[in-house]
Amino acid sequence: MKLYYLLALLPYIAILGGAAFVNKVEPYVLGIPFFLFWIILWAVLCSVIMFVIYRLDPINKENEE
Amino acid sequence: MNTALLIITLFLIISIVMGLLAKRGKDMSMEQWAIGGRGFGGLFVFLLLAGETYSVFTLLGTSGLAFNNGAAAFYLLAFTALGTITSYWLLPVIWKYAKENNVVSQSQFFSKKYNSTGLGVFVAVVGVVALIPYITILFKSMGILVAATSYGAISSNVAIWVGMIALLGYVMVSGIHGSAWTSTIKDFLIFFVILFLGIYLPIHYHGSLGGLFQAVSEVKPQALTLPEKGLSVSWFISTVAISSFAYFMWPHVAPTVFASKNAKAFRLNAVLLPIYAIMVLFVYFVGFTAIVQLPGLKSGDFALLELSMKTFDPWFVGIIGATGLLATLVPGSMMLMSAATMITTNVIEPLKPNVSDKNKALSAKGFVVLLSIVCAFFSMSESSTLATLYLTSFSLITQMAPSMYLSLRKNNGITKYGAGIGMLVGVAIVIYVTFTKTTMAILFPSLPSVIQDLNIGIIALAANILVMFIISSLTKKTIVNNGNNENKHDVKLTS
Numbered sequence: 001m002k003l004y005y006l007l008a009l010l011p012y013i014a015i016l017g018g019a020a021f022v023n024k025v026e027p028y029v030l031g032i033p034f035f036l037f038w039i040i041l042w043a044v045l046c047s048v049i050m051f052v053i054y055r056l057d058p059i060n061k062e063n064e065e
Numbered sequence: 066m067n068t069a070l071l072i073i074t075l076f077l078i079i080s081i082v083m084g085l086l087a088k089r090g091k092d093m094s095m096e097q098w099a100i101g102g103r104g105f106g107g108l109f110v111f112l113l114l115a116g117e118t119y120s121v122f123t124l125l126g127t128s129g130l131a132f133n134n135g136a137a138a139f140y141l142l143a144f145t146a147l148g149t150i151t152s153y154w155l156l157p158v159i160w161k162y163a164k165e166n167n168v169v170s171q172s173q174f175f176s177k178k179y180n181s182t183g184l185g186v187f188v189a190v191v192g193v194v195a196l197i198p199y200i201t202i203l204f205k206s207m208g209i210l211v212a213a214t215s216y217g218a219i220s221s222n223v224a225i226w227v228g229m230i231a232l233l234g235y236v237m238v239s240g241i242h243g244s245a246w247t248s249t250i251k252d253f254l255i256f257f258v259i260l261f262l263g264i265y266l267p268i269h270y271h272g273s274l275g276g277l278f279q280a281v282s283e284v285k286p287q288a289l290t291l292p293e294k295g296l297s298v299s300w301f302i303s304t305v306a307i308s309s310f311a312y313f314m315w316p317h318v319a320p321t322v323f324a325s326k327n328a329k330a331f332r333l334n335a336v337l338l339p340i341y342a343i344m345v346l347f348v349y350f351v352g353f354t355a356i357v358q359l360p361g362l363k364s365g366d367f368a369l370l371e372l373s374m375k376t377f378d379p380w381f382v383g384i385i386g387a388t389g390l391l392a393t394l395v396p397g398s399m400m401l402m403s404a405a406t407m408i409t410t411n412v413i414e415p416l417k418p419n420v421s422d423k424n425k426a427l428s429a430k431g432f433v434v435l436l437s438i439v440c441a442f443f444s445m446s447e448s449s450t451l452a453t454l455y456l457t458s459f460s461l462i463t464q465m466a467p468s469m470y471l472s473l474r475k476n477n478g479i480t481k482y483g484a485g486i487g488m489l490v491g492v493a494i495v496i497y498v499t500f501t502k503t504t505m506a507i508l509f510p511s512l513p514s515v516i517q518d519l520n521i522g523i524i525a526l527a528a529n530i531l532v533m534f535i536i537s538s539l540t541k542k543t544i545v546n547n548g549n550n551e552n553k554h555d556v557k558l559t560s
Contacts, residue, residue, distance in 0.1 A: 016147075019305075031273060033136075036136070039142055043143075044340070053153065060332055
């Protein structure tokens with residue numbers, strides 16, 4: 001178990017744990033209501049976090065057959 | 066026949082012809098088709114897994130949910146993003162085991178992991194049952210599509226039968242591997258249509274995205290957040306949790322996973338798939354535009370089509386309709402064929418090993434027809450929205466997840482009885498709830514709405530897990546005892 005794998009828990013905490021706190025219209029971000037913005041933000045961050053994990057993880061540098 | 070319908074018919078003919086050509090070109094064996102000899106590169110696996118995400122449900126069901134229930138529709142984006150990142154850890158392990166043990170289907174995976182043919186048969190049946198609501202969505206969408214684009218000239222029931230025959234024709238003609246070209250055209254068209262509609266419609270009617278949401282906040286402000294009751298925050302959390310938990314449990318997705326050349330592809334997919342999931346955002350924009358522009362619309366599932374017909378010339382409505390048609394045919398043929406393959410190779414074969422190949426192919430075809438007819442009837446009698454059917458399908462496949470995940474550990478404490486009976490309990494609860502339309506609120510009228518609003522799939526999942534552990538500990542005892550006795554025996558012998 002590599003410690004940086006725990007980064008992948010952040011989107012779960014933000015979306016599942018955060019839903020009750022971000023379920024509101026204001027403030028609008030780029031014209032988008034806050035609740036929708038929050039989900040878009042974390043969908044993008046899912047990609048970013050997984051990219052970081054992908055680069056840190058030595059397993060992806062090995063050449064599997 | 067109007068222009069829109071003409072274009073849709075034209076695409077139908079083209080896709081059947083392409084299926085015919087595909088069949089003539091290469092006569093692959095069943096196994097070659099199923100997993101392509103485990104030779105698919107990273108990009109191809111990505112395209113397959115990503116393309117899987119987008120069916121006609123994305124177009125009609127998602128915009129319909131946004132139109133009917135507003136912010137509740139955001140759960141689709143949330144669970145897809147969370148579900149796809151599990152690809153990094155889950156799929157390499159599944160793939161590795163499948164490769165080492167020559168597994169080609171999901172039920173085979175279970176029967177080998179749990180060393181039980183019976184469990185494999187049961188998983189195949191659950192897989193087919195879980196696909197029924199999904200195939201019903203496809204038929205219903207076909208009905209909506211033709212009924213809307215014929216400008217009411219063809220009723221949706223007639224359209225469902227015509228659509229079913231078209232799908233059957235497509236499956237029979239193009240055989241098990243379908244046409245790679247049709248699938249590519251579908252992915253391209255749906256990508257283009259979603260982006261175009263999601264950008265053009267808000268700008269055309271409201272000048273900008275901000276303008277759109279401002280207009281929605283005036284007309285239907287409650288659409289922008291989750292309500293206090295019903296599809297509330299606790300519904301959202303429980304639904305996102307179980308759907309992302311089960312994201313890769315679809316029986317027709319398993320062959321794509323097994324087809325990969327290496328495990329690295331899955332880890333790269335975990336980086337790319339969440340971004341691809343954001344596409345669904347543009348479908349929300351269409352649904353929200355419809356809230357303002359089509360205030361009188363009764364069924365949200367018609368929102369995207371009605372709005373397109375209000376805005377564009379018939380020929381462009383035809384292109385959108387044709388996209389919907391291909392987004393029905395491609396996943397529909399895949400689901401029908403994988404259901405038929407599962408039944409023939411994982412149910413009939415283990416139970417009746419002497420069946421000839423010819424009879425197997427015949428029974429597969431017969432099963433496709435039977436399944437289509439059942440789903441066609443469901444799609445006419447079932448008044449549920451597309452989104453409700455989709456949730457049912459997900460609740461069903463979720464029931465496979467616990468014993469699947471636990472079987473990946475080195476020492477799996479779950480026995481085949483625990484896995485099977487747990488799954489049975491979960492599936493039975495989902496089916497009972499679906500047919501009786503029971504909700505948590507009916508079962509527990511005195512509980513607070515935080516609990517009443519929970520997705521009932523999570524209750525089924527909890528019961529499933531509980532039963533799985535209890536039965537496993539009961540059935541394991543005998544095995545452990547046997548082991549101990551043998552050890553004692555050994556000790557005696559050596560001393």
